[in-house]
Amino acid sequence: MDAYLALGSNLGDRQHYLRSAIKALQMTEGITVVQESPVFETAAVGYTNQPDFLNMALHIKTTLTPEKLLERALAVETELGRVREIKWGPRTIDIDVLFYGRLIINTETLIVPHPFLHERAFVLLPLRDIAPDWVHPLLRITVHEMAEQVSGKEGVHRWEKPLVNDCVHIEN
Ligand code: X6L
Ligand code: MG
Ligand code: MG
Numbered sequence: 349m350d351a352y353l354a355l356g357s358n359l360g361d362r363q364h365y366l367r368s369a370i371k372a373l374q375m376t377e378g379i380t381v382v383q384e385s386p387v388f389e390t391a392a393v394g395y396t397n398q399p400d401f402l403n404m405a406l407h408i409k410t411t412l413t414p415e416k417l418l419e420r421a422l423a424v425e426t427e428l429g430r431v432r433e434i435k436w437g438p439r440t441i442d443i444d445v446l447f448y449g450r451l452i453i454n455t456e457t458l459i460v461p462h463p464f465l466h467e468r469a470f471v472l473l474p475l476r477d478i479a480p481d482w483v484h485p486l487l488r489i490t491v492h493e494m495a496e497q498v499s500g501k502e503g504v505h506r507w508e509k510p511l512v513n514d515c516v517h518i519e520n
Pocket of ligand 1: 355356357390391392393394395401403436437442468470
């Protein structure tokens with residue numbers, strides 16, 4: 349099955365956590381990472397008094413059930429040091445299931461499509477780069493259309509990996 353995941357990090361070496369999460373997912377039997385979006389740097393929303401995030405999206409192929417996919421995503425979060433403290437607070441890594449094929453799932457533990465993805469520019473702008481024509485099975489509009497309509501795009505920018513470490517200029 350084709351599925352889409354959202355990754356986010358705003359603690360420590362954010363790029364390291366994104367790369368490590370992708371590697372851990374790819375190492376999982378039953379998950380193949382097909383495509384990675386570019387990385388975006390995004391102002392925190394929800395609880396705004398926290399560091400900027402790096403966000404990206406992944407296209408995977410999976411033979412796992414939606415429940416097993418979520419279970420693996422949460423296990424990778426834990427492996428990468430995520431500790432759930434304040435709600436909406438800073439985290440080393442967050443892995444959300446956005447779409448699982450065109451399935452609509454509403455259980456105690458899992459809602460797919462992700463119930464707020466259409467409201468979140470930090471999800472939609474990365475996703476648009478890899479899945480512009482994907483249709484939301486409930487809203488019946490494409491990712492491209494959702495991205496055009498979403499608010500908060502001013503807080504979301506393509507991230508350029510720094511080429512070199514920071515240097516200090518010693519003045520006398
Ligand atoms: C009013 C009420 C407006 C709640 C927004 C939005 C709450 C997003 C939670 C909200 C509201 C969230 C990330 C983030 C979080 C992330 C960026 C959440 C959960 N995760 N900000 N804030 N990237 N930029 O991955 O998404 S907390
Ligand atoms: Mg999230
Ligand atoms: Mg999450």
